[in-house]
Amino acid sequence: MGLDCYLTESFSFIYSAVLGGGLIEHELDHVLTGFSRCDPRPDTQEVEEWRWSEAGAVSALLEAEPATFSAWFAPAFERLISTWTPAGRGPSTIVCIEPR
Secondary structure, three states, rough: OOOOOOEEEEEEEEEEEEEOOOEEEEEEEEEEOOOOOOOOOOOOOOOOEEEEHHHHHHHHHHHHHHOOOOHHEEEHHHHHHHHHHHHHOOOOOOEEOOOO
């Protein structure tokens, strides 16, 4: 994302998803968190789209339009938001999302 910040591994998880067309994902994913005061400058070869959203808005979009997100995003986001309370920040924390 073009950010220079210290990252901490928050957790790892394994998920499986049937994607259609005979494709199945079964992965071990690692979720890293970090803080930066800079705006992201993603490499357009790696990131198709991104935006800043409040956690509540992301939760609502996940419920209303789950296909908007990559298969791994929902389980990662749900776990992150349920456990992540850094320095007095709660569920309204601003998060960066990368829709599919």
